[in-house]
Amino acid sequence: MAIFVDESTRLVVQGLTGSQGRFHGFRNRAYGTNLVAGVTPGKGGTDLGGVPIFDTVSEAVEATGANTAMTFVPPAFAADGILEAAAAEGIRLIVAITEGIPAQDEARVYNYIQQTSRTPLIGPNCPGLISPGKCNVGITPGEITMAGPVGVVSRSGTLTYQAIHELTMRGLGQSTSVGIGGDPVPGTTFVDVLERFEADPETKAVVLIGEIGGSAEEEAADFIRENLSKPVIGYVAGFTAPPGKKMGHAGAIISGSSGTAAAKKEALENAGVTVVDDPTLIGEAVADRMRHLTSDV
């Protein structure tokens, strides 16, 4: 098992005919992902590298049985693209890679989907996700991954790769690695992903990569304390980041915390998470927690 994507994933890429969509869509296919369709309005009926192109997502779903949509649409049109995918019956997961979508658009899209189809949305502004050996949807380099028992969830892109790399170097494979993205309104949060890792029998331990800003790590810590039976290893980036020019006070009043790396590390540690302060120590920390796991049994 894995979470969100596996051998049953049938992928439609919105913007497959653009340069980014094409590069990564076909890279995913080369990895083994079942890429069944592309959508570009106006190019329906054509074919790209053996993949049929449709004018709309619903036509693509009807013709090919696509069940997962990946969005590579430019920021000005991305919100609309996500809504289109959410409206298409049969789409059970949307992965939005697009970076630079206005926060107001993200807030409207997220809430609208929650009130209508409730289709899970990963991203926007994320590297996507990969279940090694099964399916890659997004821009994660498949070569650095290996199949195994560690779930990875992260707000950062390249830092996710770094974490996967450290695990693979130590022979610790991954069940699924999910990049939830660093935008203010992520479609999927740490908590959503942790919930799925907890329920996934193949996942034995979880690596959580956070960064400064917001309160997602603090919410993850509360969830872990109450609900997670599996060991969690954490890393938070941004201890030495310059404090942003914070003008208004509303943000601090809402979160009740400063959103600093130190506060996040403390919250995670209080929830029983092993937090390393050097990403190159992630592999070792996971190996250590998993050793204890086996010796307990």
Next chain:
Amino acid sequence: MDLFEYQGKELFARVGVKVPRGRMATTTAEAWSAAAELGGRVVVKAQVQVGGRGKAGGIKLAEGPDEAAARASEILGMDIKGHVVHRLWIEQASEIAAEYYASFTLDRAAKKHLALVSAKGGMDIEAVAAESPEALARLHIDPVIGLTNWQASELVYRAGLDRATARKSAAALRSLYDAFVSLDCDLVEVNPLILTGEGEILALDAKVTLDSNAFFRHPDFESFREAFTVDPIEAMARERDLNFIKLDGSVGIIGNGAGLVMSTLDLVSLVGGSASNFLDVGGGAGEETMKSALEVLTHDPSVRVVLINIFGGITRCDQVTGGIIEAARILDLPWPLVVRLDGTNAEQARVMLAEVASDRIVPAATMREAAEKAVALAGEG
């Protein structure tokens, strides 16, 4: 992007949020003309992006143009918590019957808009929130629907604003919320929002943070940047689409992805050094981007060594390495480079690096090793 008060008020006026009439001034002569044009009693306000300017003497009343010019000459050039005053906002003085606080922002945890309204405006609102939380009315707004009439009234009554003028306050809140949405703001905060002697509601201050991701909808917002004094190296980096922030140390950092770059800064600090900058070349950086990034750092005299940390996803390590080698050849780099690469095409990149490895180009196998080598070369730690 955080705006100055005068820029926020200019936007407010444009979308129908009521503000006192005012003019921007950068010299005492301009301050005199502004006061003359506005007529009557005016307020001379320092334009700095830091709180507490009133206490620091950055806000003064003036009766007429001569006094306004005198106050302007005192305030211009003043240092308020490290911010030098280059601009003034001269506006008609308002008769204040009550001071409120109002803000609209995104509650990231709830994923909804959040309104905060209080009858205790004109003071430190974080202190109000901490000491008397009941004085701060909070209400979540569904971004799909927007702030409704009943919610605006609810906020007015719950916050304890003056009941006789409740309709006007509610209308003011709605127009502020409309500004927040239509101008694509991350934050709109007004403290104080005042009730005047005549029963009008006016925004006496404006803290507006614009979402630069939405500038494609508001192409004119780019021009607000001209008012900000930016570090010349930061300006150069922006022209090249590089995400650069100047810091205090001596280890130059170039990496791909904000998370990885932040992590590199942390690691440099952990092994006893300090970074001279944050520089994210972003996804898919090739030879040109890497050359461009290195060239930007040559303009920073505080750099003593540069650590390049790349994890290739979209980015191809061989292309990055090509750019590094090319830059080292043509730019006569004044400092050594420590290079760590992993991910897409890293094997080829390492072979390329090994061929040119020297005391000027130092390969490192891991992030940790790279940080240690860089800090040693910088003479820190």
